[in-house]
Amino acid sequence: MDIAEIISHHILDNDWGISLGSVRLPVTTHSVTIFVVSALLLTVLFFIARGGASRCSRLLTTLAEEYVTFIRDSMILPNMGPEGRPMLPYFCTLFLFILSVNLAGMLPEMKTATSNISVTAALALCSGILILYSGLKFHGVIGFLKGFVPSGTPVWLVPLIFPLEIISTIIKVCVLAIRLFANMLSGHMVLLCLLLIIFIVGKMNVFAGVGALIPAMVLEIFMTFLELLVAFLQAYVFTLLTAIFAGSVIHTH
Amino acid sequence: MELVALKYIAAGIGAGLTVIGAGLGLGKIGAAALEGTARQPEAGGDLRTMMIIIAALLEGAAMLGLVICLLTMVM
Numbered sequence: 001m002d003i004a005e006i007i008s009h010h011i012l013d014n015d016w017g018i019s020l021g022s023v024r025l026p027v028t029t030h031s032v033t034i035f036v037v038s039a040l041l042l043t044v045l046f047f048i049a050r051g052g053a054s055r056c057s058r059l060l061t062t063l064a065e066e067y068v069t070f071i072r073d074s075m076i077l078p079n080m081g082p083e084g085r086p087m088l089p090y091f092c093t094l095f096l097f098i099l100s101v102n103l104a105g106m107l108p109e110m111k112t113a114t115s116n117i118s119v120t121a122a123l124a125l126c127s128g129i130l131i132l133y134s135g136l137k138f139h140g141v142i143g144f145l146k147g148f149v150p151s152g153t154p155v156w157l158v159p160l161i162f163p164l165e166i167i168s169t170i171i172k173v174c175v176l177a178i179r180l181f182a183n184m185l186s187g188h189m190v191l192l193c194l195l196l197i198i199f200i201v202g203k204m205n206v207f208a209g210v211g212a213l214i215p216a217m218v219l220e221i222f223m224t225f226l227e228l229l230v231a232f233l234q235a236y237v238f239t240l241l242t243a244i245f246a247g248s249v250i251h252t253h
Numbered sequence: 254m255e256l257v258a259l260k261y262i263a264a265g266i267g268a269g270l271t272v273i274g275a276g277l278g279l280g281k282i283g284a285a286a287l288e289g290t291a292r293q294p295e296a297g298g299d300l301r302t303m304m305i306i307i308a309a310l311l312e313g314a315a316m317l318g319l320v321i322c323l324l325t326m327v328m
Contacts, residue, residue, distance in 0.1 A: 074302070175313040182316035237309040244306065 007192060030113040037100045037113075068092055075240050079247040083138060087246070090130060095239040098123065102184060102231035106224070114234075115184040117177065124177035127242040131173070135249035147252035172245055176238060183234050187227045194220045264326035268319055275315035282307050 018025045048060045071092050076084040098114060105112025113119050135144040148165040149158055197216045202209020286304040290297045 175317065178320060179309065179313040179316055182320050183312070186316070186319065233305070233309075237305065240302075240306060241309065 006196070007189075029111045030116045030119060033104055033110050033113045034101060034119070036110075037104050038097075041096060041100055067096075071095060071239070075243045079240070079243040080134075080250060081247070083134075083250050084243065084247065087130065087134065090126075091239050091243060094123070094127070094242065095235050098180070098238055099231065099235035102235060103228075105184065105188065106227065106231070112184045112188060114180055115188055117181045120177040120181040123180070123238070124173050127176060127238075127245070128170075128173040130242065131169070131246045131249050134246045138250050139252070144249070147249065169245075169249075172241075176241060180234050180238055183230060187223075187230055191220065191223055191227065194223060261326060264322045267322040267325065271315050271318035271322065274318075275311060278311045278315075279308055282311070 016027055018027055044060075045064070047057070048064045051057060051061055068088070072085075072088055075091060076088055080087070101113045101119075104110045105115070114123075135147065139147060148169075149161055153161055194216050198209055198212050201212040282304055286300050289300050
């Protein structure tokens with residue numbers, strides 16, 4: 001196989017759609033990964049939520065409580081204040097979902113669904129709706145629009161500032177999607193390219209290819225650990241930035 | 254030179270410039286956070302959170318550039 005073909009096969013989503021009459025249901029590797037991860041999360045969390053007296057279930061309950069407290073104390077309360085309390089379930093879901101999908105990409109036969117722009121765009125859209133909702137809930141329509149103009153702005157500057165602020169809010173949400181997408185995509189590209197070094201060098205000379213094996217594998221292992229870190233970091237950053245943006249809409253200046 | 258080759262050169266130079274900018278920015282953030290933590294170790298937790306936020310924002314801007322480079326190369 002050609003190298004460009006391998007890269008595109010690895011990065012692009014292979015689609016084996018099901019046709020039902022005129023409707024075509026797209027079943028792709030990414031959507032299958034998402035469904036598998038969601039089913040796994042729902043099953044595990046269902047058993048955690050049901051509780052139980054055994055040692056194992058008590059341990060899992062403690063873990064879940066610790067996780068929720070972590071989200072609440074490190075993201076919601078410092079950035080959104082007590083108004084963010086009712087939105088805690090969304091943030092817990094967001095973090096766990098992104099983290100699980102990111103980590104699922106590290107397993108063989110699975111693909112990182114977050115390296116698909118559609119998936120991250122949908123996540124960012126949910127966050128955008130949350131930001132809009134929290135602004136409208138706490139300030140009403142007029143107050144929400146007023147919040148886009150910082151207090152103390154001269155009147156003649158308002159028509160200039162207002163569209164700029166609205167555009168910057170929209171761009172923030174878009175960049176939220178692109179950041180997650182680009183990070184996951186580039187990480188997996190690097191992993192693949194490091195493996196391809198072996199084959200590229202090996203095509204020139206077989207012995208050189210064997211020699212390139214060891215440095216390439218060392219780099220590969222290093223990058224894999226970095227990818228594990230990035231999976232956590234990007235989930236954290238996505239959730240944290242959503243909390244910050246929602247907080248900046250709630251507490252306008 | 255063929256125009257197709259120029260496309261790849263453009264993508265490579267663009268990616269390199271983006272990474273230079275992002276690297277300078279990240280270095281500045283890291284240095285400032287480290288200095289702040291060294292001067293005031295009890296503020297380390299807050300500083301780390303702030304550092305991650307700003308680094309993420311910077312990375313978002315850098316990634317925008319890199320995605321454009323990638324698109325230039327692929328299209």
